[in-house]
Amino acid sequence: MDNLIIEALNQDKLSHAYLLISPVLEAAVAFARRMAREILIKSAHDPVEATTLVDAGTHPDFLWLSPDGNSFKIWQVNEVLIPKVYLTPQKGRRKVVILEEVDKMTIDAANAFLKILEEPPAGVTYLLIATMPEKVLSTIHSRCQKVKVSAEDFTNQYREYAERFYELLTLPWEEFYKKTEKLTREELNNLLLAGELILRDALIVGKGLENLFYPELSEKAKELNRLGEEEIYRLFNRLEEFLAKNRLNLNPRLVLENLYLNFSFYK
Known part of the structure; x- marks a missing residue:
């Protein structure tokens, strides 16, 4: 700060x-x-x-x-x-x-x-x-x-959450539940923000790594890019909704369950 x-x-x-x-x-x-x-x-x-x-x-x-x-x-x-x-x-x-x-x-x-x-x-x-x-x-x-x-300081701070976001997407439900059951509201917010950055990378990954927030995760971004622009925008909008609900004090468990269901394509 x-x-x-x-x-x-x-x-x-x-x-x-x-x-x-x-x-x-x-x-x-x-x-x-x-x-x-x-x-x-x-x-x-x-x-x-x-x-x-x-x-x-x-x-x-x-x-x-x-x-x-x-x-x-x-x-x-x-x-x-x-x-x-x-x-x-x-x-x-x-x-x-x-x-x-x-x-x-x-x-x-x-x-x-x-x-x-x-x-x-x-x-x-x-x-x-x-x-x-x-x-x-x-x-x-x-x-x-x-x-x-600074946008650069922000992306550096959320790098760990970006990696965790990718990891969680690949887990079966039981493991996902265990790894997220103790997340605080602040940690969930950070995870959702990192998810938005990941989806932005997925949209532009074909235009060159220099434009990415996380170029070291470009291979994973390419996997998401195959979903197509329309689906990526839909998921981005869902993350925006989840962030808003998290700010409005909705039960974090419900937000996480919705997150898992919306990204179940990745498993």
């Missing part, structure tokens, strides 16, 4: 809003999750309890919002975000709001959000995620501290 952010965390001098910018959405998402976790634990009245709540995905002072379809809509700001941010934090000094793909906000939604960004409620930290920062309202830009998230 950025050294300036670590220092701000340690000194309890966080900005009220950060704009996390990366060409790879998954990189910024992973960074935001780590940052949110650190904020909620360090600002907690009981750090042990906060760690348990964050890792279980049930922390009451945490909100994650993603676009509704192809855009962030005004009803999400007015009906979901605003009522939440004006509540007093329950477990510590701060609450954290992650807004994924703020570059997809409609003008109405952006203007509505700007009002609470200009006069932020006490104790709220916004983590805004964008892959196309030029599409974010300039007045939102000016009220955020910018953080550039």
Whole structure:
């Protein structure tokens, strides 16, 4: 994590809003999750309890919002975000709001959000995620501290999960169950993110290894490439659904069972 952010965390001098910018959405998402976790634990009245709540995905002072379809809509700001941010934090000094793909906000939604960004409620930290920062309202830009998230660091971090993802796809159900029954929600999230990177590699593996996230796994990417573009996109969309369900605190076991069923072709 950025050294300036670590220092701000340690000194309890966080900005009220950060704009996390990366060409790879998954990189910024992973960074935001780590940052949110650190904020909620360090600002907690009981750090042990906060760690348990964050890792279980049930922390009451945490909100994650993603676009509704192809855009962030005004009803999400007015009906979901605003009522939440004006509540007093329950477990510590701060609450954290992650807004994924703020570059997809409609003008109405952006203007509505700007009002609470200009006069932020006490104790709220916004983590805004964008892959196309030029599409974010300039007045939102000016009220955020910018953080550039390295895609290379992200892919290095998730290499182990990419290898595990491939390994799990080849197992019979009983072994798959045993190897995944103790996965935390955070580990499952990392596994799903790595799966998305793998599928992106499978789509472009024929265009040269220099374009791959994981060139050392190119032979496995070629195996997946034989499924065809339509099927790979279908699987990618399913992983997106699983990630959303994991963020919404759906039972991780159900997410894993669906993952196994959707990738059963590989066995």
